Amino acid sequence: MLEALFALVGLVAGSGTGYLLHRHISAKKVGDANELARRIVEESRKEADALRKELRLQAQDEIYAQKKEQEKEFKNRENELKKQEARLQGKEERLEGKLEKVAGKESEVNQMEKRLIKLEKELEDRQMDLDKQWDEHDRKLQEISGLTAEEARERLMTEIESRTRHEAGKMIRAIEMEAKETSDKKAKEILSLALQRYAGEYAGEHTVTAVTLPSEDMKGRIIGREGRNIRALEAATGVDLIIDDTPETVVLSAFSPLRREVAKLALERLIHDGRIHPARIEDIVNKVQQELEVKLREIGEQATFDVGVHGIHPDLIKLLGQLQYRTSFSQNVLQHSLEVAFLCGIMAAELGLDEKQAKRAGLLHDIGKAVDHEIEGPHATIGADLAKKHGESKAIVHAIAAHHEDIPPQSILANLVQAADSLSGARPGARKELLENYVKRLEELEGIATGFKGVTKAYAIQAGREIRVMVDSDRVEDDGTYLLCKDIADKIENNMTYPGQIRVTVIREKRAVGYAK
Incomplete structure (x- = not known):
C-alpha cells in the first residue's frame, strides 16, 4: 500500500514538476517569438523605407531624363521651325521679286500692245492703199490685154493644167521605167516558164448533142406507137428529143450537159439492144445514171490525182467530174481547171509560195460552173460558197471568189489564180467565138x-x-x-x-x- 501510495505521490509530484517546466519553456518560447516578430517587423519597416527611397530616386531620375529628352526635342523642333521660317521668308522675298518683274513685263506688254495697235492701223491703211493700187493696176491690165479677170484666170488654169499633165507624164514615165527594170523581167520569166513547162492541148472538146442512128427506120422505133417511147425517154431523162428530116440523126436538147449525156448513153444502148419500150427505157436510164455517178467520181478523183492534191470533200470531187461535161467558149472546163492548177503550181514554186495550196485553188477555181445552171449568181461566187460549205480554207475560198474580180483580190494566191486563168483562156486555140x-x-x-x-x-x-x-x-x-x-x-x-x-x-x-x- 505504502509503495503504491509513494508511487502515486511521486507520479503526482512528477506531473506537477513537468507541467511547471513545460509552462516555463512555453513562456520562454513565446517571448522569443515575440522578440523575433518584433525584429522582423522592424527590419521589414526599414527595408520598406529603403525601397521607398530607392523608388523615389528612380522616379526622379526617370522624370529628369524625360524632361531632358523633351527639352532636346523642343529644341530640335524650334530649330526646324526657325529653318522653315527662314525658307518661307526666302521664298516670300523671291516671290516679291518675281511680282516686281511681272509687273514690269506687264507694263512692257501694255506698251507693246499699244505699239501693235498703232502698227495694225498703219497696216490697214497701207492695205487699203495697196488694194486701191491693185484695182487700178488690174483695170489698166484689163484695158491693155483686152481680157477680163475671169478670162485671164481660165487661161492661167489651162496653162497650169497643161504643165501639170506634162510633169505628171514625166513622173509616170520615170516610175514605169523604174518598175519595169525590177518587175517586168521577172514577171515575164515566170509566165514564160509556166507556159513552157505546161504543154496543154490546143483545142477543147465539144459537148455532144446529137446521136447517129444506124438507119432511118430507127426513128420510128424511137418514137414508138403514138409517141409513147419518145415521151417515156423525155420524161425519164428530162431531155427534149428532136427528130426531124436530118438523115440518121436524133438531136438531144437540154440545158444540163449531164442530162444530155445520160440521154445520149441511154439512147445508144437502146439502139444497140433493139428493145425499145417504156419499161426498158426507164431501166436503161436508171442504170446509165448510176454508172454516170460512179464515172463522175472517178473523173474527179483522177483530176485530183493528176494535180497531186488530197483531202478534197467527196461532193467537190463529184462536181469536178461534172466539169468534164461543161464547156466555156468551147473550152472543156475540167481541162481548163487542170491547166490553171498546173500553171498556179509552177508560178507558186517560182515565187517560193505553197505549191500544193496554189494547185488546189487552181483546180477548184471554176467549181461553180458545175451547178451555175441550177443556182443563180456568178460562178465564182457560187464556187466560193461551195468550197466554204465543204471545209476549204479561207485562202482557197477567197482565191475562188476573186478570180474574176467579183470581189477585189487581197492575197498573192488570188492573183496567181487570176493570172493562171487568163493564161489558160488566152493561149492560142484555147477558146472559140463566133x-x-x-x-x-x-x-x-x-x-x-x-x-x-x-x-x-x-x-x-x-x-x-x-x-x-x-x-x-x-x-x-x-x-x-x-x-x-x-x-x-x-x-x-x-x-x-x-x-x-x-x-x-x-x-x-x-x-x-x-x-x-
Whole structure:
C-alpha cells in the first residue's frame, strides 16, 4: 500500500514538476517569438523605407531624363521651325521679286500692245492703199490685154493644167521605167516558164448533142406507137428529143450537159439492144445514171490525182467530174481547171509560195460552173460558197471568189489564180467565138481608141489581143503618150468584155522632111 501510495505521490509530484517546466519553456518560447516578430517587423519597416527611397530616386531620375529628352526635342523642333521660317521668308522675298518683274513685263506688254495697235492701223491703211493700187493696176491690165479677170484666170488654169499633165507624164514615165527594170523581167520569166513547162492541148472538146442512128427506120422505133417511147425517154431523162428530116440523126436538147449525156448513153444502148419500150427505157436510164455517178467520181478523183492534191470533200470531187461535161467558149472546163492548177503550181514554186495550196485553188477555181445552171449568181461566187460549205480554207475560198474580180483580190494566191486563168483562156486555140462577135469586138476596140483626142489611127492586131494607136505628134507630146495609153486601157477595161488581156501601144512619130536641090 505504502509503495503504491509513494508511487502515486511521486507520479503526482512528477506531473506537477513537468507541467511547471513545460509552462516555463512555453513562456520562454513565446517571448522569443515575440522578440523575433518584433525584429522582423522592424527590419521589414526599414527595408520598406529603403525601397521607398530607392523608388523615389528612380522616379526622379526617370522624370529628369524625360524632361531632358523633351527639352532636346523642343529644341530640335524650334530649330526646324526657325529653318522653315527662314525658307518661307526666302521664298516670300523671291516671290516679291518675281511680282516686281511681272509687273514690269506687264507694263512692257501694255506698251507693246499699244505699239501693235498703232502698227495694225498703219497696216490697214497701207492695205487699203495697196488694194486701191491693185484695182487700178488690174483695170489698166484689163484695158491693155483686152481680157477680163475671169478670162485671164481660165487661161492661167489651162496653162497650169497643161504643165501639170506634162510633169505628171514625166513622173509616170520615170516610175514605169523604174518598175519595169525590177518587175517586168521577172514577171515575164515566170509566165514564160509556166507556159513552157505546161504543154496543154490546143483545142477543147465539144459537148455532144446529137446521136447517129444506124438507119432511118430507127426513128420510128424511137418514137414508138403514138409517141409513147419518145415521151417515156423525155420524161425519164428530162431531155427534149428532136427528130426531124436530118438523115440518121436524133438531136438531144437540154440545158444540163449531164442530162444530155445520160440521154445520149441511154439512147445508144437502146439502139444497140433493139428493145425499145417504156419499161426498158426507164431501166436503161436508171442504170446509165448510176454508172454516170460512179464515172463522175472517178473523173474527179483522177483530176485530183493528176494535180497531186488530197483531202478534197467527196461532193467537190463529184462536181469536178461534172466539169468534164461543161464547156466555156468551147473550152472543156475540167481541162481548163487542170491547166490553171498546173500553171498556179509552177508560178507558186517560182515565187517560193505553197505549191500544193496554189494547185488546189487552181483546180477548184471554176467549181461553180458545175451547178451555175441550177443556182443563180456568178460562178465564182457560187464556187466560193461551195468550197466554204465543204471545209476549204479561207485562202482557197477567197482565191475562188476573186478570180474574176467579183470581189477585189487581197492575197498573192488570188492573183496567181487570176493570172493562171487568163493564161489558160488566152493561149492560142484555147477558146472559140463566133466570127460576128469577133469582128464586132475588134471594131469596138478600135472605136474606143480613135475616140480620144489626138489619135489619128488605131489598129487591132493579134486577134484583138493588142491595139496599136497612132497619134498626131503636134497634138500629143512624148510624155503625154503615157497618160493617153493609160486612159485608153482604163476605158477598154470599163466598157468591154474579153478573155485574157489586151495590150495597148501608143506610137508617136515626128517626121522632118526636107529637099536638097
